[in-house]
Amino acid sequence: MLTNMRTQHELTREKYRRHAPSYDSVAAPLLGAAYQHEAVVLLGLVPGDVVVDVGCGTGSNFASIERGIGEKGHLFGVDLSPEMLEQARALVDSRGWDNVSLINASAEEVQIRPSVDAFLFSFAHDVLQSSHALHNLFKHASKGARVAACGIKWAPWWNLALNLYIFQVAQQYHTVQKGLSEPWGQLRPFLSNLELRLWAFETIYVVSGTLKQGTQDPVQSARPNAAPDDGSDRLDSPQY
Numbered sequence: 284m285l286t287n288m289r290t291q292h293e294l295t296r297e298k299y300r301r302h303a304p305s306y307d308s309v310a311a312p313l314l315g316a317a318y319q320h321e322a323v324v325l326l327g328l329v330p331g332d333v334v335v336d337v338g339c340g341t342g343s344n345f346a347s348i349e350r351g352i353g354e355k356g357h358l359f360g361v362d363l364s365p366e367m368l369e370q371a372r373a374l375v376d377s378r379g380w381d382n383v384s385l386i387n388a389s390a391e392e393v394q395i396r397p398s399v400d401a402f403l404f405s406f407a408h409d410v411l412q413s414s415h416a417l418h419n420l421f422k423h424a425s426k427g428a429r430v431a432a433c434g435i436k437w438a439p440w441w442n443l444a445l446n447l448y449i450f451q452v453a454q455q456y457h458t459v460q461k462g463l464s465e466p467w468g469q470l471r472p473f474l475s476n477l478e479l480r481l482w483a484f485e486t487i488y489v490v491s492g493t494l495k496q497g498t499q500d501p502v503q504s505a506r507p508n509a510a511p512d513d514g515s516d517r518l519d520s521p522q523y
């Protein structure tokens with residue numbers, strides 16, 4: 284299983300090594316900023332929140348997240364692809380955000396020390412299909428953490444033309460091809476109040492919900508979920 288995961292990660296790195304230089308001009312408009320923005324809004328961010336953008340890529344959601352968390356919050360961008368993260372780094376530097384940590388790691392293995400208030404999975408299909416990744420990520424959650432995800436899915440079966448298009452997009456950007464009927468399916472057991480919205484002839488989904496109690500690591504959840512009110516040094520020693 285570990286070998287499979289490593290091979291899959293290698294394939295993903297290879298794919299995004301090629302996509303990284305043109306991702307923002309080619310893929311991002313295709314995927315849809317409006318849906319990404321909707322997903323971030325559904326996280327209900329407040330100033331001081333700690334957010335993980337899982338499979339953050341070039342950072343196309345960072346501006347929306349930054350607006351929600353303010354200077355006292357912290358954003359962890361996690362991605363397997365060093366080349367995608369290079370683009371994200373350039374964005375962070377150009378915007379002068381000093382509350383962003385970029386982590387080149389897999390969602391299955393990343394370790395984040397502070398309790399996380401919100402997780403975003405924006406067009407991160409491969410991660411959503413990995414229960415290993417979800418278990419690992421949600422260990423780091425604070426009580427009542429919010430989760431939102433958006434991405435592509437199959438249109439109704441009879442819409443063959445649209446499904447051909449979805450097939451082509453998935454081939455280009457996903458390493459895992461399964462799960463396109465209900466890409467958020469593996470989130471179901473973790474979330475209460477799961478809300479689903481569909482757009483673009485049902486080819487785009489946005490889901491959101493609250494992590495169920497007990498999902499998070501017992502040690503983390505026993506810790507008072509209290510970052511200091513002023514947010515000061517809550518992130519002094521992140522693992523990354």
Ligand SMILES: C[S@@+](CC[C@H](N)C(=O)[O-])C[C@H]1O[C@@H](n2cnc3c(N)ncnc32)[C@H](O)[C@@H]1O
Pocket residue numbers: 295296299311319337338339340341342343344361362363364367388389390391404405406407408409410416456
């Ligand atoms: C389609 S891009 C989405 C990027 C960004 N979230 C967006 O909305 O534009 C998918 C990203 O997920 C990353 N990824 C795929 N599998 C991953 C994994 N297991 N752990 C971390 N990142 C992963 C890829 O490297 C890629 O940058």
